Amino acid sequence: MKNDIAGLVFISVFLFLLAGCNQLTRVDVQEVLPDGSYGEDRMIVDEEEVNSLGSIFEQTLFIISIQ
Numbered sequence: 001m002k003n004d005i006a007g008l009v010f011i012s013v014f015l016f017l018l019a020g021c022n023q024l025t026r027v028d029v030q031e032v033l034p035d036g037s038y039g040e041d042r043m044i045v046d047e048e049e050v051n052s053l054g055s056i057f058e059q060t061l062f063i064i065s066i067q
Contacts, residue, residue, distance in 0.1 A: 027053050
């Protein structure tokens with residue numbers, strides 16, 4: 001349960017920071033392992049992938065704001 005909360009906090013902070021950006025140029029992702037430690041970092045710079053992630057984040061923020 002503690003890992004779930006940590007994961008939700010990480011995702012929430014990431015989404016709130018992302019919401020302030022008008023145009024994404026890259027997305028940095030860090031894996032959170034089951035034991036709570038952090039795994040590898042990955043930088044996504046492909047324009048198509050970044051745009052897809054931006055759309056997903058916007059939809060997620062919309063759903064969260066409705067609830």
